[in-house]
Amino acid sequence: MIRLAESVADNTLKPICNATTDAGTMKPLSRLSIPSWNPAVPFRFVSIIAFCCLLLDATPQAISNDKLSTEDLAFFETKIRPVLAEHCYSCHSSDADELGGKLKLDSLDAIRQGGQSGPLFDDDHSPSSLLLKAIRYEDLQMPPDEPLSETIVKDFTDWVQRGAPYPGNDHPKPTTVIKPTPQSNHWAFRSPQRPGSPNLHASPWPSGNIDGFVLAQLQKRGRSPSPVADSRSLIRRLSIDLIGLPPNYQDVLRFEQQHKQNPDHAMEQLVDRLLASPYFGQRWGRHWLDVARYAESNGNDGLGRNSTFPHAWRYRDYVIDAFNRDLPYDEFLIEQIAGDLLPAESDADRDRKLVATGFLALTAKPANAMNKNFAMDIVADQIDVVTRGVMGLSVACARCHDHKFDPISIDEYYALAGIFTSTQTMWGTGAHEKLTAPPTDLHVLKAAAKVPPPEGFAETVLVRESNTGKPKPVPKSKWPLGTPLAMGVRDKAATADCKIHVKGDVGKLGAVVPRGFPAVLQFATSSDVSIDEKQSGRLQLAHWLTRRDHPLTSRVMANRVWHHLFGQGLVQTNDEFGQTGQTPTHPALLDYLATRFVERGWSIKQLVREIVLSRTYQQSCQTSMTEPDPSLLSFHRRRRLDAESLRDAMLTASGDLDLTQADGSIIRHRDILMNLAGNLHQPSHRRSVFLCYLRQSPPPELSAFNLPDFSTSVAKRETQTLPDQALYLYNNPFVIQQSQSFAKSVLSQTTDSTARIKLIWQRSYQRNPTSDELAGAQSFLQTSQSELETSELVWQSLCQAVLISNEFRYID
Known part of the structure; x- marks a missing residue:
């Protein structure tokens, strides 16, 4: 095991923290995290250097709108702004008849300024902040009429701990009235058109249209592409x-x-x-599971309860299978939104389409207890995952008022809401805790195998009576043990249009709004769609989203594919194509990819194939530019492996990776409150996509590396460097175990130290060591003999050094 050192006097290892520039290009230093292999510096010292270097990159959050992530924006618009609108703006906004306490809460500047009682937040955004004290009734008592529910207080606490992100004043203030119009000149609201060929100076470099559009931009800037990578x-x-x-x-x-x-x-x-390869679906399915906010538990409901989703894994397997079969993307979307309304060719086909609707059932629900907005909170999540997840357009703030930035009205929000209020969401029993969520039905599958619990299985996690402390009896299931079940949705027996909820409040209802879709999008052909009064409208919504001329659907997916292959989308705000998002760096290229995607039958594999066979994708990471701009696409951006790929690569190098597909989930028979269970995770050598993704309890092998919380749709993971990543790489049991397995495997194959070093390099870097690296490794081994107790530990240390090196953790 490699431990943290108390101090270090030598600075020769500093390059460990600057192997790449912000633009993702390589600096000319060794490929190893320990470039000099200086035997004068014991290897265990490296950990503290890495930790300090990483710590320099960690900065405290402040109340800001700078680079506000889409996840933070969604959290604010769905959890915070509706509460402010319902309980606070009447006294604390620019529109208030009488401003209370000289405090406004409707703009970033006002939030920062605070009121006559002082700043709302401490510098460290601690639980003792004035805002949190007030809503907990610890000092001031706000709102004065009655306390907010525990769920809402928990949401505000989470918001403060996030740094209180608030959409800023560079946009119209929330008090500004922007009347939505049915037309907009915004580029993303018009149907993509196939662009003509770009004007190029003669060049042999382009191999196809993608390269032509990229080269045209480079020539305008007087730049040249980089040579092909080795x-x-x-x-x-x-x-x-x-x-x-x-x-x-x-x-x-x-x-x-x-x-x-x-x-x-x-x-x-x-x-x-x-x-x-069958592993394609496991890789690209994981990307979509982020968008679908896939998780196997509900997450903290605000009352400390976190119920499992024992059947969510079926949706995971559906997604992996869909990507492996190259299910056309339009069909993929239709099945997830309205699979229960589609005809089926067989029982297996019917099962598959029912499982697909789990997309709409994976909501992280607030507690039902004392929450009159429970049903509409679920609807808000479903609207968000469809609009942001599929269209790259956030409409969440229109729940309370007309959208402040995009021409989407509150009427249009509730036109969409009527589709989902006419839909029954099926999540199951909610661990039999009605305070968390009322129990619902589940889809019963016909062709899937019946898998009862293992013989002798007895659930040990039991809810206890609050007054006696005795375990509550587990309610008997309505289905026989082993019945194959799935989360999902279906139309309610009675469907109806929805009334506007004034300021998002279910207690203040306005006019009824006919079900429908946002009118801002401009189609190339007629876009009139009628919804059958006897149906929810989900099927019509799915068909509307997958129109060939839909302005957003194909663009958004093409951009996400580009992002996953280059580390940065042509539109860098992956799930915000509205007027607060960024414009594309290469508009013609984006429209080419979007129209080409549709023309080729919405095939994701064909889209990926065309992109990776381009000269643009095959460029080297090296560039001669002094100030490289990755958006120009004149070189390939160097990228760090994501959490799943890093773990899987370590398992591959050590020889421990199990490539068989998981059979279900470790919680498939456990319908429980996981907050009572402690750690549910179990050791596994299968691919990371098959680990158990529980909200508030992610897989411990992955949690250090920017995993989202899976409570909302995420199209772009954060990539910042955090201090605990250094601790993970040097001290996490998983990394140490893989180093042990790696060393044991290498030692069993040969007794020659040079051959062993070569084998380590071949299995880790897929190359042989250079002469300098070979000499450095030999020197390290000799020095470490005096530091460590056994030869096995010496080789384990070398294996761990390689597994945590820059070359191993980055893609060139």
């Missing part, structure tokens, strides 16, 4: 991007020879093999 970098980049696993050493050698003989043919063969 063959080893290409196969590693492609393997990680397409299947989430590194290639093995023999695959690299074979590809290097093929690439030398015929580069284009070698690339095509490699790409087609990876696209046909």
Whole structure:
């Protein structure tokens, strides 16, 4: 085990923290995190240096709108603004008849300023902040009429701990009236049109249309593309991007020879093999599961309860299978929104389409107790996952008022809401805790296998009576043990239009709004859609979203595919294409990709194939630019492995990776409150996508590396460097175990130290060590003999050093 040192006097290891620039290009230093292998500095000292370097990048949050993440924006618009609108703005806004306490809560500047009682927040956004004291009735008592529910107080506490993110004043203030109009000149609200060929100076570089659009922009700026990456970098980049696993050493050698003989043919063969791999769906399905806010538990309901979703894993498997089958994206969306309303060819096909509707049932619900907005909170989540998740357009704030930035009215919000208020959401029993959520039905599957609990299984996590402390009896299930069940949705027996909820308050109802869709989007052809009064409207919504000329659906998905292959989308705000989002860096290229995507049958695999076979994708990470701008696409952006890929790569190198697909989930028979259960996670060597993703209890092997909380749709994970990542890499049991397995495997294969070092390099980096690296490793081994007790620990330390190195953790 490698421990943190108390101090360090030598600075030769400082390059560990600056191996890449902000633009993602490589600096000219060694590929290892320990570039000098200086035997004068014991290896255990590296951890404290890495920790300090990472710590320099961690900055405290402030009340700000700078680079406000879409996750923070969604949290504010769905959890915070509706409460402010209902309980606070009448006395604390620019529109208040009499301003209370000289405090306004309707703008960023006003929030920062505070009122006559002082600032609302401490510098460290602690629980002792004035705002939180007031809503907990500890000092001031706000709102004065009655306390807010525990769920709402929990939401505000979470908001403060996030840094109280608030949409800023560079946009119209919330008191500004912006009347939505049915038309808008915003680029994203018009149907994409296939662009003509770009005007280029003569160049042999482009291999297709993608390269032509990129080169046209470069020539306008007087720039040139970078040369093609070396063959080893290409196969590693492609393997990680397409299947989430590194290639093995023999695959690299074979590809290097093929690439030398015929580069284009070698690339095509490699790409087609990876696209046909069953691991493609596991990699790209994981991307979609972020968008779908997939999780296997509800998350904290505000009362401390967190019920499991024992059947959510079926949706995970559906998504993986859909990507492997290259299910056309339009069909993929239709099945998830309205699969229960589609005809089926067989019982298995029917099961698959019912499971798909789990997309709308994975809501992180607030507690039902004392929450009159419970049903509309679920509807708000469903609207958000459809609008942001599919269209890249946030409409959450229109729950309380006309959208302040995009021309979407409160009427249009409740036109969408009527579709989901006419839909029954089926999450199951909610661990039999009605205070958390009322129990619902589930889809019963016909073709799926019946899997009863293991023989002798008895649930040990039991809810106790509050007055006696005795365990409550577990209610008998309405289904026989082992019955295959699935979360999902179905139409209610009685469907109806929805009334406007004035300021988002279910107690203040306005006019009835006919079900329908936002009118701002401009289609190339007629967009009139009628909803059958006897149906919810989900099927019509799904067909409307997947129109070939829909302005957003194809653009958003094409942009996300680009993001996953380049580390940055053509529109960098992946799930905000509205007027608060960024404009595309290459508008013609985005429209080309969107229209091409649709023309080729909404095939994600074909879209990925065309992009990765372009010269643009195959560029080197090296660039001669002094101030490189990755948005120009003149080089390939160097990227850090995401949490799942890093874990899977470590398992691959150590030889411990189990590539078989998981059979269900570790909680498939456990319908419980996981907050009473402690740690439910179990050791596993399967791929990370099959780990148990529980809200508030993510897989411990992944949690350090920017996992979202899965409570809202996420199209772009954060990539910031955090202090606990250094601690993880040096001291986490999983990393240490993989180092042990790696060393044990290497030691069992040969007794020659040089051959062992080469084997470590081949399994980790898919190459042989250079002469300097070989000498440095030998020196490290010799020095470590005096530091560590056994030869096994010495080799384990070397293996761990390699597993946490920059070259291992980054894609060139």
